[in-house]
Structure formats: structure tokens, C-alpha cells
Amino acid sequence: MLEFLKAHFWHPLTHVEFRINRSDRWFAFFSLTPALLVTILVVFLPLLYALYLSFNKAEVMVVGGRGSVQTEWAGFNNYLYFLKDKSFWQGVRVTLYFTAVSLIIELVLGIIVALVLNQEFYGRGVVRALLILPWAVPTVVNARLWGLIYEPQSYGAMNGLLQSIGLTSPDNAINFLTSVPVFQSVPILGQITSWIGSTSAINWIILSDTWKVIPVVALLVLAGLQTIPIELYEAAEVDGASAWQSFWLITIPMLRPMLLVILVYRTMELFRVFDILYILMAYTVPVVAIRTYQEAFAFGLFGRGSAIAFLIGLFILLIAMVYINLINWEED
Amino acid sequence: MNKKICVTQPTLTRRDFLKTIGLTGTALAGSSVLTACGGKFSTPTPEIKKDNTITLNALYMNQAGYSEKVLQDIANRYIKQSNTPVKISYTFVKYDELHDKIVTSAAAATATFDVILLDLIWTAEFGRKGYVVPLDDRITAEVKKDIVPSIFSAFVYNNKTWAFPFLANFQCFFYNAAHLDKAGFSAPPKTIEEWYDQMVALKSKGVVKYPYIDSWNQKEGLVCDYVRLAAQYGGDLFSDDGKPTMDKGAPLQALKFMRQLIDEGLADPSATNTDEPGAMNAFVSGAVTFNCNWTFVRGNMLNPKVSKIVADARVGLLPPAKNNPQPAGSISGFQGLAVMANSKNTDVAWDFIKFATAPTIQSENLESEFPVWTSVQQSAQAKKVNPDVEFYATNLANAHHRPRVPNYQQVSAIIQEEIHACLLKQAKPEDAATSMVSRINALES
Numbered sequence: 138m139l140e141f142l143k144a145h146f147w148h149p150l151t152h153v154e155f156r157i158n159r160s161d162r163w164f165a166f167f168s169l170t171p172a173l174l175v176t177i178l179v180v181f182l183p184l185l186y187a188l189y190l191s192f193n194k195a196e197v198m199v200v201g202g203r204g205s206v207q208t209e210w211a212g213f214n215n216y217l218y219f220l221k222d223k224s225f226w227q228g229v230r231v232t233l234y235f236t237a238v239s240l241i242i243e244l245v246l247g248i249i250v251a252l253v254l255n256q257e258f259y260g261r262g263v264v265r266a267l268l269i270l271p272w273a274v275p276t277v278v279n280a281r282l283w284g285l286i287y288e289p290q291s292y293g294a295m296n297g298l299l300q301s302i303g304l305t306s307p308d309n310a311i312n313f314l315t316s317v318p319v320f321q322s323v324p325i326l327g328q329i330t331s332w333i334g335s336t337s338a339i340n341w342i343i344l345s346d347t348w349k350v351i352p353v354v355a356l357l358v359l360a361g362l363q364t365i366p367i368e369l370y371e372a373a374e375v376d377g378a379s380a381w382q383s384f385w386l387i388t389i390p391m392l393r394p395m396l397l398v399i400l401v402y403r404t405m406e407l408f409r410v411f412d413i414l415y416i417l418m419a420y421t422v423p424v425v426a427i428r429t430y431q432e433a434f435a436f437g438l439f440g441r442g443s444a445i446a447f448l449i450g451l452f453i454l455l456i457a458m459v460y461i462n463l464i465n466w467e468e469d
Numbered sequence: 470m471n472k473k474i475c476v477t478q479p480t481l482t483r484r485d486f487l488k489t490i491g492l493t494g495t496a497l498a499g500s501s502v503l504t505a506c507g508g509k510f511s512t513p514t515p516e517i518k519k520d521n522t523i524t525l526n527a528l529y530m531n532q533a534g535y536s537e538k539v540l541q542d543i544a545n546r547y548i549k550q551s552n553t554p555v556k557i558s559y560t561f562v563k564y565d566e567l568h569d570k571i572v573t574s575a576a577a578a579t580a581t582f583d584v585i586l587l588d589l590i591w592t593a594e595f596g597r598k599g600y601v602v603p604l605d606d607r608i609t610a611e612v613k614k615d616i617v618p619s620i621f622s623a624f625v626y627n628n629k630t631w632a633f634p635f636l637a638n639f640q641c642f643f644y645n646a647a648h649l650d651k652a653g654f655s656a657p658p659k660t661i662e663e664w665y666d667q668m669v670a671l672k673s674k675g676v677v678k679y680p681y682i683d684s685w686n687q688k689e690g691l692v693c694d695y696v697r698l699a700a701q702y703g704g705d706l707f708s709d710d711g712k713p714t715m716d717k718g719a720p721l722q723a724l725k726f727m728r729q730l731i732d733e734g735l736a737d738p739s740a741t742n743t744d745e746p747g748a749m750n751a752f753v754s755g756a757v758t759f760n761c762n763w764t765f766v767r768g769n770m771l772n773p774k775v776s777k778i779v780a781d782a783r784v785g786l787l788p789p790a791k792n793n794p795q796p797a798g799s800i801s802g803f804q805g806l807a808v809m810a811n812s813k814n815t816d817v818a819w820d821f822i823k824f825a826t827a828p829t830i831q832s833e834n835l836e837s838e839f840p841v842w843t844s845v846q847q848s849a850q851a852k853k854v855n856p857d858v859e860f861y862a863t864n865l866a867n868a869h870h871r872p873r874v875p876n877y878q879q880v881s882a883i884i885q886e887e888i889h890a891c892l893l894k895q896a897k898p899e900d901a902a903t904s905m906v907s908r909i910n911a912l913e914s
Contacts, residue, residue, distance in 0.1 A: 196598065197572055197575050197576040197598065197600075198575075198598050198599055199575050199598065199599040199600050199809075199810040199811045200599060202810055202811055203578050203579075203811055204574075204575045204576050204577050204578055204579075204580065204810075204811040205576070205578070206576060288747075289737075289739030289742065289743065290739065290750070290751050290754065290756055291756065292750075292754060308678045310739070312738055312739040312741075312742065314742045315738070315739070315741060315742055315893070316687070316741065316742070316889070316893055317893050317894075317895075321894075331895075338742070418686075418687075418742070419565060419686070419687060419688050420687060420688075420882065420885070421686065421687040421742075421889070430569075431882070434568075434569040434572055434573065435568065435569060435878050435882070436876075436878050436879050436882075437572055437594070437598075437878070
């Protein structure tokens with residue numbers, strides 16, 4: 138791990154060319170100080186405190202009219218508790234499922250939308266502006282909105298729509314957010330979906346979450362598309378390349394750096410998904426962020442809550458390392 | 470791979486920057502001098518009054534209980550009559566967020582909230598961890614005498630009282646009389662067995678697709694319904710010495726009955742992701758015949774703005790099993806008002822609680838909530854406003870408590886997970902019950 142970090146993040150000063158003099162360097166440092174102080178105060182200190190808590194049995198107490206977190210050294214017990222806990226690993230699987238499926242849908246649909254918006258058509262500017270609207274909806278509002286849409290009774294919006302087009306009847310309202318694994322009754326498939334936590338609820342929630350995020354993915358891809366020189370397509374056309382060949386051999390390779398940025402950004406976001414799942418399903422979908430919140434705030438076990446938070450950080454670091462390798466492979 | 474970082478000379482030099490800072494500083498200093506001299510450039514300085522107004526921050530839920538309007542009215546009236554200049558600022562959250570907000574408030578050196586709504590299940594946890602102030606030296610014997618002992622004792626832990634009763638919340642049996650009439654029944658069921666027969670008839674005669682709905686999503690409401698059904702079968706989830714007993718007797722019968730209702734299509738399968746307001750919505754829309762729910766349903770089912778069954782909606786006794794000698798079986802959801810121990814305004818906070826929980830205030834809001842005071846429950850006014858007061862009183866008298874243990878949140882989470890898995894047909898009732906017991910025992914050890 139240390140070797141990896143050294144190789145990718147450590148650049149000795151001897152390899153850095155500075156063309157600013159010593160006094161200007163002090164000036165630069167002086168200018169950065171306020172931001173640095175704020176970062177230390179609101180990021181690094183809480184992080185260190187959380188790390189300290191993760192090695193303690195910690196709970197909130199009020200003593201003498203003053204609230205505080207009381208600690209008792211516990212070593213690695215909090216970490217071991219989760220590593221030995223089957224339900225924690227089930228949570229990791231559900232989180233990976235949510236992340237992977239959401240990423241695939243977001244990327245595929247985001248690229249399709251971006252390709253359409255990259256074409257010339259009447260009203261393209263308006264469509265591009267309107268596209269960003271779902272992204273502007275706050276996550277909590279988005280969750281409540283989809284909660285109304287997925288209402289399991291006949292008066293739910295989605296059920297109403299299905300009834301109005303004749304696909305269901307008022308007596309057969311669909312229970313979208315049920316926690317039953319998909320294909321539960323199919324022998325082997327049911328066991329697989331149950332193992333990875335692919336329930337009807339999580340799949341419909343993935344739809345709700347991707348609805349909000351696809352616009353921003355599409356806009357990022359669109360930005361990438363506009364940097365591809367048109368000459369490449371013209372040359373390909375002269376060489377007799379089909380549209381599919383142009384897309385696969387020009388567009389995708391040229392978009393790869395942007396796609397990697399989207400992958401890294403969205404993976405971080407998706408792996409720690411909380412809001413939409415908590416609002417719609419409380420603790421029913423056991424992704425790791427929900428478990429963290431439950432341990433810390435519902436059970437009042439802040440040591441365990443901090444430990445699981447660091448485990449999530451570790452998972453994200455591992456995924457980031459894979460992505461960084463991909464980027465480096467791309468550069469080489 | 471070594472990367473080269475090239476930092477170019479900034480276009481704004483240090484000298485330029487310092488010049489700008491100097492000029493801005495001089496200008497600011499100059500303007501301050503001008504202001505101090507009081508010349509024509511100065512603006513009149515307002516006279517600063519020392520404001521002694523105390524702001525009480527209160528945390529309440531906007532899911533059930535008194536409405537925001539009623540609470541705001543109580544606050545306004547308190548402010549008018551108070552000798553201390555005081556402002557009251559409410560924060561309304563969903564019930565599920567209440568506990569976590571209180572814990573966060575307790576973690577701060579000074580509490581974010583001075584007054585909180587305390588559910589009886591948190592009494593042991595909050596009392597043990599000192600989140601709230603004990604109120605024993607502030608409550609007189611006369612006051613205690615006028616409150617039903619089962620309600621008052623819900624807020625006692627380690628021989629100390631940690632909250633003052635505010636909501637006499639418990640579950641009642643709500644049914645649609647028109648549906649029963651269509652199915653050929655003239656009265657609501659008197660026993661669980663009769664209830665089951667009525668549900669079968671309602672379904673087979675096509676009166677409704679699902680006769681019953683409840684709040685069986687994986688939340689606290691599911692534990693409440695399980696405790697209530699166990700009470701209907703005449704038992705509790707824990708023995709008197711605090712040992713879990715879900716794998717036998719009444720609790721096991723209750724779980725088997727819940728699963729049977731799902732298996733036979735008598736309970737709406739969407740109950741597994743429905744909370745209490747959701748279950749009430751299904752009931753007042755006329756989609757189902759029965760709903761066992763908290764007292765807030767009554768106000769809604771009789772409100773033509775939200776209910777389609779105003780003329781047909783009724784309240785009754787929660788039917789006990791044939792072999793249960795009690796006239797009903799219910800679950801308590803009592804909630805009290807408490808003072809945060811890290812509040813800086815504990816005296817004013819208690820003064821407000823005393824006002825808000827007074828019999829006069831509760832007797833003015835009988836439409837929405839059942840009072841905690843015996844004298845108000847038995848008043849002619851209560852009987853006039855709520856003709857079902859007798860049913861209410863019987864359900865209340867037969868309400869069972871959830872266990873009051875400091876690690877209740879963990880116990881509840883285990884019960885929720887196991888029952889929910891059972892209702893989703895992922896575990897047999899016996900297996901779910903055994904697992905519940907072993908996991909809870911593991912917590913204790």
C-alpha cells in the first residue's frame with residue numbers, strides 16, 4: 138500500500154520546478170493560511186477525532202449539565218465486530234450492487250442523452266437548459282416525490298398511471314418498494330438476487346436516483362464530446378467507417394478521460410448513498426452508510442459508527458486505487 | 470512515474486497585493502474615524518437595548534399527536550401569560566428522526582433543544598445517560614394522583630420521573646361499518662378468531678381485496694403492532710425478569726397470525742412497506758375494512774377533507790383471543806415532554822411544560838387527542854366530544870408497554886429485522902422468533 142501511495146502521490150521537491158522566489162513562496166503560503174486553517178478545523182481535526190473514537194467504546198452522556206462523548210479504550214474491537222458480522226458484509230454487497238447498477242445505467246443513458254444533445258436540432262439550447270432541472274431538485278425533495286409516485290395503493294401516482302393506460306386495475310396496485318428479492322421464487326436466480334440484495338425496492342430506488350443524476354452525467358459527457366475534433370469523424374467517413382465504428386473507435390476512446398472522471402466522482406457518491414434510501418426505506422436497505430448512521434445515532438454507539446465510517450473510507454480508497462491505475466494505464 | 474509541476478509567476482505581484490491591502494485598510498480606517506466624529510457622513514447609531522428574552526427551543530413531531538397549529542397556539546398563550554420574556558421556537562420532525570435529533574442535541578455542550586418530546590421507550594436510555602432532567606421535585610402528589618398510573622409509570626426509570634405525560638397515545642381498532650354490513654356482519658369482532666372469520670368473509674364475498682392493513686414496514690411501528698397482537702393473545706415479549714420470550718406463547722402466536730394474514734391475502738402485502746399514516750390513508754380511502762392504529766386516526770377518519778368514509782368509520786375494542794380473559798389488548802405509545810439536562814433554561818422549560826400539559830389545555834383539544842388526566846377523561850365534555858371514550862378507556866386500560874431497557878434501540882432493530890423477514894416470507898415464524906431471542910440474548914451478554 139505504502140509503495141503504491143509513494144509511486145502515485147509522492148513527488149519529491151527535486152522534481153518540481155519552481156520559478157517563484159522564496160519571499161513569494163511565503164506570500165503564497167500566507168495567502169493560503171485562512172483556507173488551510175478552515176480545512177484543518179473542519180476536516181482534519183474531526184477526522185482525527187473520529188479515528189480516535191473508532192478505537193473506543195464511545196457514547197453520548199450529559200454530566201453536570203454539559204453534554205459530551207465519554208470514551209473507553211477498546212482497541213480494534215469495533216473494527217473486528219464488523220469484519221466478523223455477516224450483516225455488515227451483506228451491507229457491503231448491497232452497496233456494491235447499488236453502486237454498480239446505478240453507474241452502468243447513468244453512464245449508458247448519460248452517453249445516449251449527450252450524443253443526442255450534441256446534434257444540431259431546433260430548440261437544442263432550451264432542451265440543454267431544461268435537462269439540468271432534475272439535478273437542481275434537492276435529494277430530500279426528490280426522495281419524497283418518488284415516495285408519492287411509488288405509493289403502493291391505487292391512489293399512488295405510478296399505480297394511477299398504470300391504471301389509466303389499462304395495465305393494472307385499482308384492485309391490483311403494485312407494491313414497488315417491497316423488500317422482496319427479485320426472482321425470489323426462481324430456484325438458483327432467487328438465491329443469487331437474495332445474496333446480492335437485489336430487491337424490488339432497491340431497483341426502483343436506483344431508478345429514482347438515476348433520474349436525478351443522469352442530466353449531470355450527460356452534461357459532463359457533452360462537454361467531453363465537444364472537445365473531439367470533427368476532423369477525426371470526417372477522416373473516418375472518408376475511410377468508409379460506419380456510424381457504429383466512429384462511435385466505438387473515435388468517440389469512446391476520446392471520451393475515456395471524461396468517463397474516468399465521472400466514474401470516480403459517481404462511485405464516491407454512490408458508495409456512501411444515504412438520503413434517498415433513509416427517507417424512503419429507513420433501515421430496510423442495509424447499505425453501509427445507513428448502517429453507520431444507525432450504529433452512531435440510533436444505537437448511540439459512536440465508536441462503532443466511527444469504525445464503520447473508516448471501513449467505508451478504506452473501501453472507497455481501494456476503488457480509487459483501481460481507478461487511478463486505469464488513468465495511469467490510459468496515460469501510458 | 471515522476472510528474473513535473475510548473476508554477477508560473479502570478480500576474481498580481483506581492484507588491485500589488487500589499488498595496489491593495491494598504492489602500493483598503495486606509496479607506497476603512499478613514500471611514501471609521503469619520504463615523505466616530507459624527508459628522509454629516511455618519512449614520513445615527515441605534516440605541517442598543519439589552520434584550521433579556523429567553524428563546525426556548527422545542528422539538529416535536531409532525532406525524533401524530535397535537536397539530537402544529539395547536540402547539541403554536543399553546544406557545545402563544547404561554548408567552549402572553551409568562552412573567553419572563555420568552556420566545557418559543559418549535560422544530561418539527563418525523564417521529565423516526567426524533568430520537569437521533571435528541572442524541573445529537575445531548576452531545577453538544579449546550580443543548581440545541583430545551584424541551585423535547587420523549588417517547589416512553591427512550592425513558593431508560595435517556596435517564597441512564599442523563600440526557601434529561603429528573604422532574605420528581607417539581608411534580609406534586611396531587612398532580613400524580615390525577616394521571617393514570619400506567620401512563621405516569623411509563624416515564625419512570627430507576628425510581629425517577631424523566632418526563633411529564635403529554636400524549637396518552639395507544640392503539641385502537643378502526644373499522645368500516647359499511648363493509649361489515651355488506652359482508653353480513655352487524656357488529657365488529659369480539660375476539661381475534663371472529664376477526665379472522667370476518668376478514669375471510671369480506672375477501673371471499675369480494676367486498677374488499679385486502680380486508681386489513683397495518684404499519685408493518687421495518688420501523689418502530691412494526692414492533693408496536695407485534696407487541697399489541699401479543700397483548701391481544703394475552704402476553705408480552707419479555708418475561709417479568711426481562712428475558713425475551715418471543716419463541717413461545719402469546720408472542721409466537723401473534724407472529725404466526727401476522728404471517729397467516731399475509732399468506733392468505735387477508736392483510737394487504739403493501740403493509741410491509743407502510744407506516745402508520747400510510748395505513749391510515751388506506752383505511753380512510755375505503756380500500757380496507759380494518760386498521761389497528763394510534764388515536765390520531767379518529768380525527769382524520771371523521772374529517773371529510775381527508776376521509777371518504779366519514780359516515781362509516783368506527784372505533785372499537787382491539788379484540789382479544791378467545792382464551793384471553795381481558796376485554797382488549799392494546800399497546801402504549803405514551804409520550805411526554807422533558808427538559809434537556811444540558812439546557813441553559815431548565816426552569817423556564819419546565820414552566821412551559823407545566824403550562825402545555827395542563828388539564829385546561831388538554832380539555833380544549835379533545836377532538837384530536839385523548840387526555841392524560843383522569844379528571845378530563847371522565848368529564849362530561851370528553852364524553853360529548855368523543856362518544857367512543859368508553860372504548861378508548863378500555864383499550865388504554867389494557868395497553869401493554871414495550872420493554873424499557875437502556876439498549877432498547879438495538880432490541881427494537883433486531884425485532885424489526887426478524888419480523889420483517891418473516892412477513893416477506895424469507896423466514897418461518899418459529900425461526901424468526903428463535904433468532905430474535907438468541908440475538909437479543911447475545912446483546913445482553
